[in-house]
Amino acid sequence: MSRSSDPEEGTGTTPTLAGELDDEAVLLAGHGSRREKSNEQVRTLAAALEERLGVPVDAGFLELAEPSIPEAIAGLAASVSQVTVVHLSLFAASHVKNDVPLAINRARSRHDIEINNGSHLGIHPALVDLLDDRAETVEADLGVDREDDDVAAVLCARGSSDPDANADVHKLARLLDEGREFTSVHPTFIGVTEPTLDETLHTVAKQRPDAVVVLPYMLGDGVLTGRIRDGADDFDAEYPYVDAAAGDPLGTDSRLLDVLGDRWQAARTDSVEMSCDTCKYKVELDGYEEDVGGARAMLRALNHQAEHADRENVDDDPHVHDAPEKHVAVCTNQTCAADGAPAVLERLRQAERDSEACDARITRSSCLGRCGEGPIVAVYPDGVWYGDLDPDDADSIVSSHLDRDRIVSELVDQTL
Numbered sequence: 017m018s019r020s021s022d023p024e025e026g027t028g029t030t031p032t033l034a035g036e037l038d039d040e041a042v043l044l045a046g047h048g049s050r051r052e053k054s055n056e057q058v059r060t061l062a063a064a065l066e067e068r069l070g071v072p073v074d075a076g077f078l079e080l081a082e083p084s085i086p087e088a089i090a091g092l093a094a095s096v097s098q099v100t101v102v103h104l105s106l107f108a109a110s111h112v113k114n115d116v117p118l119a120i121n122r123a124r125s126r127h128d129i130e131i132n133n134g135s136h137l138g139i140h141p142a143l144v145d146l147l148d149d150r151a152e153t154v155e156a157d158l159g160v161d162r163e164d165d166d167v168a169a170v171l172c173a174r175g176s177s178d179p180d181a182n183a184d185v186h187k188l189a190r191l192l193d194e195g196r197e198f199t200s201v202h203p204t205f206i207g208v209t210e211p212t213l214d215e216t217l218h219t220v221a222k223q224r225p226d227a228v229v230v231l232p233y234m235l236g237d238g239v240l241t242g243r244i245r246d247g248a249d250d251f252d253a254e255y256p257y258v259d260a261a262a263g264d265p266l267g268t269d270s271r272l273l274d275v276l277g278d279r280w281q282a283a284r285t286d287s288v289e290m291s292c293d294t295c296k297y298k299v300e301l302d303g304y305e306e307d308v309g310g311a312r313a314m315l316r317a318l319n320h321q322a323e324h325a326d327r328e329n330v331d332d333d334p335h336v337h338d339a340p341e342k343h344v345a346v347c348t349n350q351t352c353a354a355d356g357a358p359a360v361l362e363r364l365r366q367a368e369r370d371s372e373a374c375d376a377r378i379t380r381s382s383c384l385g386r387c388g389e390g391p392i393v394a395v396y397p398d399g400v401w402y403g404d405l406d407p408d409d410a411d412s413i414v415s416s417h418l419d420r421d422r423i424v425s426e427l428v429d430q431t432l
């Protein structure tokens with residue numbers, strides 16, 4: 017089941033005509049976290065996906081981080097006429113089914129561009145492959161080998177109030193089991209639903225395997241992954257006759273790009289497939305009868321959005337979105353892109369995040385009419401254009417111009 021990381025293979029239907037992609041971009045929609053490291057991971061994946069697909073890819077967040085999804089779409093709408101939203105979500109639950117589509121619908125009413133909505137990461141052979149590798153790493157650390165020893169695997173996901181999402185965890189566990197030499201593979205959850213990790217580990221102990229490999233099915237290394245690791249360590253201490261340890265989360269593994277590329281291609285060609293047959297909003301599942309029709313979900317999503325709108329009026333809330341002091345437009349059109357504009361854009365954004373003094377909004381722009389002199393960066397309202405930039409110049413623009421209002425004269429292309 018091994019998959020190539022070759023871009024053409026990873027996104028099986030990657031367009032062959034470069035011209036087809038000139039006028040479109042991708043928004044990678046992440047959840048957002050108070051841990052900046054998790055947000056950085058989304059941005060890292062966005063940058064890698066941009067390189068893989070050959071189209072501009074920006075990161076946007078549902079909550080707790082900036083830019084928000086509407087802000088990110090607005091930024092992209094200035095330079096392209098088609099944006100495809102790709103969800104960096106493992107399973108389809110309320111954010112994928114309600115919150116992001118609501119944000120997209122609002123954006124559609126505000127911008128005269130085509131906005132495609134993609135699906136979540138879901139079940140994909142590249143992800144099974146990735147889990148297999150994570151398991152092998154833990155086995156090597158424990159000094160066991162599934163071909164010679166009894167090794168059980170426990171796949172631990174977050175847990176959801178959507179049965180469809182939980183069922184996908186079971187399917188993933190089964191796919192990991194098929195054709196491999198594990199003694200057994202068990203799906204489990206760290207919260208919201210059952211069986212819990214603790215329950216599953218105690219059940220597995222009764223089979224007396226030589227080792228238990230716990231696989232956190234999480235994107236980032238956050239609080240829940242820490243809990244899974246603690247659970248594995250506690251189990252290891254409690255059962256001296258079974259070795260146990262937890263592996264790493266999915267992180268920024270390149271196989272995620274294979275899946276995101278496929279999801280992008282499906283969305284931009286109008287061939288997204290969602291599991292409507294078992295969606296609690298479409299069919300009456302026992303215990304979820306009140307969810308059919310989606311009215312409750314819509315209300316919850318609207319409340320969620322309203323809460324964020326309210327917070328924008330509260331001082332010292334992390335979601336405050338006052339108009340920034342400066343707007344920085346980075347031309348990412350063809351010629352500037354070929355001259356290195358994406359790296360300059362990334363560096364500007366990174367330096368802006370690292371700076372305590374900088375209050376700027378940094379977006380892409382379409383051609384600024386200085387082709388061949390780029391990458392071109394325009395700073396407003398000052399009307400200062402910088403040209404022929406490299407990524408190190410981005411640091412100077414932030415530390416000097418944006419932080420202290422001192423124009424970096426040696427980089428100026430023109431002033432308006």
Ligand code: FES
Binds near residue numbers: 384
């Ligand atoms: S492509 Fe950047 S100015 Fe034309």
